[in-house]
Amino acid sequence: MKSHAGCRVVRTGRYWVRDIRLASDGMRRIAWAEQRMPVMGVIRKRFEREKPLKGFRIAACLHVTKETATLVRALVSGGAEVSLCASNPLSTQDEVAAALVEEGVAVYAYRGMSESEYYECIGRALSVRPEITVDDGADLTVTVHKLAHGVQSPELESVQVGMGDERLDVEDIKGGTEETTTGVIRLRALEREGKLLYPIIAVNDSPTKSLFDNPLGTGQSTIDAIMRSTGMLLAGKRFVVFGYGRVGSGIAARARGMGAEVIVVEVDPVRALMAAMSGYRVMSSRDAAKIGDVFVTATGNINVIRREHVELMKDGAVLANAGHYDVEVSLKDLRAMAEVVEEIAPNVERFRMRDGRCLYLLAKGRLVNLVAAEGHPSEVMDLSFSLQALSVELLARERELLPSRVLDVPPEVDRAVAKLKLDSMGITIDEMTEEQLRYVTEWKLGTS
Ligand code: NAD
Ligand code: ADE
Numbered sequence: 001m002k003s004h005a006g007c008r009v010v011r012t013g014r015y016w017v018r019d020i021r022l023a024s025d026g027m028r029r030i031a032w033a034e035q036r037m038p039v040m041g042v043i044r045k046r047f048e049r050e051k052p053l054k055g056f057r058i059a060a061c062l063h064v065t066k067e068t069a070t071l072v073r074a075l076v077s078g079g080a081e082v083s084l085c086a087s088n089p090l091s092t093q094d095e096v097a098a099a100l101v102e103e104g105v106a107v108y109a110y111r112g113m114s115e116s117e118y119y120e121c122i123g124r125a126l127s128v129r130p131e132i133t134v135d136d137g138a139d140l141t142v143t144v145h146k147l148a149h150g151v152q153s154p155e156l157e158s159v160q161v162g163m164g165d166e167r168l169d170v171e172d173i174k175g176g177t178e179e180t181t182t183g184v185i186r187l188r189a190l191e192r193e194g195k196l197l198y199p200i201i202a203v204n205d206s207p208t209k210s211l212f213d214n215p216l217g218t219g220q221s222t223i224d225a226i227m228r229s230t231g232m233l234l235a236g237k238r239f240v241v242f243g244y245g246r247v248g249s250g251i252a253a254r255a256r257g258m259g260a261e262v263i264v265v266e267v268d269p270v271r272a273l274m275a276a277m278s279g280y281r282v283m284s285s286r287d288a289a290k291i292g293d294v295f296v297t298a299t300g301n302i303n304v305i306r307r308e309h310v311e312l313m314k315d316g317a318v319l320a321n322a323g324h325y326d327v328e329v330s331l332k333d334l335r336a337m338a339e340v341v342e343e344i345a346p347n348v349e350r351f352r353m354r355d356g357r358c359l360y361l362l363a364k365g366r367l368v369n370l371v372a373a374e375g376h377p378s379e380v381m382d383l384s385f386s387l388q389a390l391s392v393e394l395l396a397r398e399r400e401l402l403p404s405r406v407l408d409v410p411p412e413v414d415r416a417v418a419k420l421k422l423d424s425m426g427i428t429i430d431e432m433t434e435e436q437l438r439y440v441t442e443w444k445l446g447t448s
Contacts, residue, residue, distance in 0.1 A: 009110050015101045016121065018094040018110040026069070026099025033066035036378035038424035039386040039417060040070045047078030052393045054079030059130035061085050061122060061140035062179070063370050064092040064109040067381035069100055074389050076105065080132075085125035087136040089113045090363065091370035108162070116158040119143070123162020129169070132395050133176035134388060137324050138183035141176050141200065144168065145190060148197055175199045175395035175402060177388055181214070181246070182300045182324035184406065191406050199402035201391040203384065206409035208418045213384045215250025217376025221369035222296060222322045223254045229347040229362050229372040230318060232294075235259030240292035242285070243299035244268075244275040247322055251296055252280055263288050289313050296368070297321045297328035307333040313359055320362040322369055329365045347372040386417045 009018055034041065047053070058080045062068045068084075075082050084100065086092045086109035097109045106128065108121035122143050135141045146153050148170040175198050178184050184202045203209055226232070239260035241252045252262045252275070263281045265288050266272035276282045288295075289309035293316070297304045300323050310333060321328045335341065338351040344360075347368075351359045363371035375381075390413050395402070422429060432440070439445060 014106055016108045017097040020098045022095035023098040023102040026095035029066040030069040033378040034070050037070050037382035039382045039420040043386055043389050044074040044077050047074055051079040053396050056080045056396055057128045057130050058082045058132045059125040060134035061087045062136045063087050064097050065375050066096050067378050069096050071385040071388055072105055083125040083128040085109055085121040089118045090366050119155040119158035120162035123159035126168055127163045127166040129172055131172055131174050136179035138186040170197050173198045174399035177201045177203050177391045180204050180324050188406050196404050198404050200406050202406050203387045203391055206414045208414045209384050209387055210246050213380050214246035217380035218247045218322050219250030219254035221373050221376050222251050225368040225373035237293040238291050240288045240295045242297040242304050244271045248298035294318045298323050302327045303330045304328045306330040310337055315357040318360045320368040321365050322367055326365040331365050
């Protein structure tokens with residue numbers, strides 16, 4: 001991804017972005033995405049007519065990409081006032097952030113922010129006193145809950161700096177959405193402790209999201225990121241995928257498509273069996289560490305690649321992470337074991353070990369597909385963000401009726417988005433006959 005990190009960040013009362021002069025580049029990128037997001041187009045036009053979000057204040061914490069811009073523009077078309085901060089310090093597309101500012105959105109996002117700046121930006125986004133939160137990874141929602149429950153946490157100091165004189169009243173917040181697996185896991189943990197204070201729609205868990213975005217989006221964009229940053233040939237390489245879940249299975253499939261010999265490392269026997277019966281080699285992490293050329297983590301778990309693996313890896317091995325947080329490859333172990341660390345190309349760091357081996361870490365261990373490429377293709381985000389837009393509409397409409405739980409996207413919304421996508425692709429599908437409908441809802445009919 002293009003970096004504008006040389007420019008000084010511009011901070012005004014209404015936005016913090018890298019360079020507002022990038023706005024016209026950003027608009028061109030957004031137009032490209034919008035052309036490939038027909039379902040969002042349909043929703044946006046309806047929102048424009050019906051204004052279902054009129055007067056709503058929405059705080060969103062998302063990867064600031066051209067696809068996110070289409071979602072934000074739809075919410076604004078629906079009548080909402082939107083503030084937007086980044087859900088990762090390195091994933092912001094600075095030209096898109098600038099374009100959204102020109103569209104009247106309060107954007108607090110720039111590529112290459114520090115951790116304290118990241119939380120300051122979350123504070124800025126919250127300073128609009130949102131009624132709905134839209135999140136990817138749950139940092140925004142968890143921040144709201146830490147503030148509301150009086151939990152002490154070091155990052156809250158930065159959040160307060162960002163919020164300035166504004167104070168948050170959690171009673172104002174009617175609901176929220178969550179985009180990714182790791183975010184949903186965190187919010188379910190909050191719910192289990194009885195501490196979730198408003199309803200959250202788990203967009204991630206709906207089939208039209210997780211059967212497409214997680215495998216197809218991450219599968220393609222992870223390979224894209226590895227190729228953009230290293231230019232390496234994948235054919236014939238031993239490509240190790242950690243985690244054969246929705247994301248990992250997609251990465252494995254795409255790596256195989258590039259001619260790599262794919263090896264899977266799992267902890268779940270069912271997922272491991274699925275990988276084995278899909279034709280992949282499955283082995284322990286230590287065995288894989290000895291033979292792999294490329295290692296990609298996609299587990300949502302911590303320290304999946306650590307000292308014991310790094311010790312075994314071959315000279316030249318490439319490491320990347322596609323999971324939500326930069327915790328899957330132990331950066332602490334890598335740094336402790338390295339004699340010299342150098343950035344040898346954008347998004348590629350070389351760790352020269354004391355024994356002379358060199359290992360290469362991509363995107364600083366953050367989600368490689370958004371840092372070293374542009375994230376999921378627009379066509380896939382059309383599904384995820386249509387579900388987001390319709391979930392936000394549902395929260396606005398039913399704000400007093402929903403329980404403070406982690407909720408599913410209603411199946412009819414999920415199917416409606418899939419149907420619109422099929423329509424946009426010119427695909428017609430069958431309907432069951434009356435007889436078939438009766439048959440599949442009947443218990444008496446069996447062997448005849
Ligand atoms: P998932 O639950 O479907 O899959 C995770 C898999 O990892 C499971 O099969 C689990 O058994 C396995 N696993 C857990 N610990 C492991 C370990 N120590 N070693 C090996 N395997 C292990 O989750 P998912 O939907 O595939 O998401 C995975 C991660 O990717 C999450 O952090 C999610 O938020 C993130 N994500 C990233 C993107 C992106 O754009 N990069 C997109 C969607 C999801
Ligand atoms: N997550 C993965 N890909 C994305 C994209 N293109 N935009 C926003 N969030 C994403």
